[in-house]
Amino acid sequence: MLQDLTVWTGLPPTYLAISAIMAFVAGAVRGFAGFGLSAVLMASIVVFIPPIELIPVCFLLELAASVAMFRGGLRDAKLSTAITLALFSAIGVPLGLLLTTSIDAELSKLFALILVLSLTILQLFKVNFHMASDRVALPAAGFAAGIVSGLASIGGMVIALYVLASPKKAREMRGSLVLYLFFGMFTSSVTLIWFGVLNEQSFARAAVLAPLVLAGVFAGTMLFSKSLDQTYRRGCLYLLLLFAGAGFIRTVAF
Numbered sequence: 001m002l003q004d005l006t007v008w009t010g011l012p013p014t015y016l017a018i019s020a021i022m023a024f025v026a027g028a029v030r031g032f033a034g035f036g037l038s039a040v041l042m043a044s045i046v047v048f049i050p051p052i053e054l055i056p057v058c059f060l061l062e063l064a065a066s067v068a069m070f071r072g073g074l075r076d077a078k079l080s081t082a083i084t085l086a087l088f089s090a091i092g093v094p095l096g097l098l099l100t101t102s103i104d105a106e107l108s109k110l111f112a113l114i115l116v117l118s119l120t121i122l123q124l125f126k127v128n129f130h131m132a133s134d135r136v137a138l139p140a141a142g143f144a145a146g147i148v149s150g151l152a153s154i155g156g157m158v159i160a161l162y163v164l165a166s167p168k169k170a171r172e173m174r175g176s177l178v179l180y181l182f183f184g185m186f187t188s189s190v191t192l193i194w195f196g197v198l199n200e201q202s203f204a205r206a207a208v209l210a211p212l213v214l215a216g217v218f219a220g221t222m223l224f225s226k227s228l229d230q231t232y233r234r235g236c237l238y239l240l241l242l243f244a245g246a247g248f249i250r251t252v253a254f
Contacts, residue, residue: 011205016208027065027213028223030062035177037062039239043246061209061213062181064213073179085162090184090187092147092148154247170232
């Protein structure tokens with residue numbers, strides 16, 4: 001059976017085992033924080049699966065996690081907030097993609113990562129963010145996330161920062177992130193289909209890893225249920241720091 005899986009996925013047994021472990025870890029992070037699945041996978045197994053092959057696998061695994069977490073997100077989040085963020089993010093993505101043709105892609109990604117790192121550190125040191133009213137800040141955050149997604153594919157981190165800067169309770173913050181990522185799946189699917197990167201191998205790898213991701217989501221959700229608001233907020237900020245820092249190092253080093 002192991003040999004069949006290695007042939008089906010195109011991964012040697014060692015790489016397949018590492019991918020399985022990291023898929024569970026990524027699912028647990030997603031289950032607890034409401035985001036971070038792709039960030040964990042991109043920071044770990046990208047060393048032996050090229051980004052162009054890993055991105056569609058991440059999309060399919062995010063889709064599985066989003067479907068599994070949708071009910072809880074719908075229950076906890078403010079629906080209008082998640083929809084507004086997703087809509088304005090979708091508007092911002094084309095502008096971000098357009099900018100990538102006029103400025104250096106690696107430089108723009110580096111700038112975005114430094115921005116996320118800086119804002120995360122400020123939040124960890126409890127620097128207050130005096131945001132405008134939700135009527136202005138909400139669309140602006142979504143639009144900015146869309147631009148950053150087009151430039152550097154880290155728009156989810158921008159949304160996480162916006163949500164974590166709010167005084168809302170942990171369940172509503174997490175629910176908003178879950179629903180934002182769920183709605184974002186539709187715009188992401190259009191992009192992936194347009195570029196033709198979803199193929200049989202992507203589905204094979206996702207099919208093998210999805211049960212482990214879902215098991216991780218369940219474990220992470222159980223962990224979240226036992227956490228307090230401040231534990232959740234600080235935990236997510238540390239995750240953002242880790243993800244942005246890893247992305248920064250990878251961009252500079254490679």
